[in-house]
Amino acid sequence: MSRIWLFGAVTFVIALVVGGIAVALVTTRGGLELLPSDSPEGVVQRYLLAMKDEEYREAYGYLSSDLQRECSYDNFLEGASSTEIRESHVTLEDTRNVDDRAQVKVRITVFEPGGPFGASESSQDWTFHLKLEEGQWRLVGMPEMPWPVRWCPPS
Secondary structure: OHHHHHHHHHHHHHHHHHHHHHHHHHHEEOOEEOOOOOOHHHHHHHHHHHHHOOOHHHHHHOEOHHHHHHOOHHHHHHHHHOOOOOOEEEEEEEEEEEOOEEEEEEEEEEEEOOOOOOOEEEEEEEEEEEEEEOOEEEEEEOOOOOOOOOOOOOO
16 A cells, blocks of 8 residues: 555655656746746847847847837847857846836846956946837847947947
8 A cells, every 4th residue: 555655645746746846847848937028128138138048039029119220230230249148147127117207127147267366257338228119129229338238239
């Protein structure tokens, strides 16, 4: 009787683990839990992931119509594809919503290999500005910075 109970318990635990892995795979992208796509945080997250994955058309789609008029896709592509992508980690720090505007603050930590003392890292806080445009959050402003967020090469 105890062997049957043990077999049943082990089977149940394995089923739970497999079910948990399946749910995790459905709700993540590359091991990251995706934030809701209709939130300002989710738009910033998807923009950064698209830039990291070199999905430039997708990234360009997160820009507001004003930014897209200011910077054509060809110019955006030129700026995005000519930058060096480094190993980095992004952490959501804060979000502020006021009516149809939002600010999303993230901390980006860049890891640099080598150097005289070995690998190093540096962090910066960046604030993304968004607005609701036809029911979708779109990026309207970002601080001047290199990859992964500059939408046009400097003039």
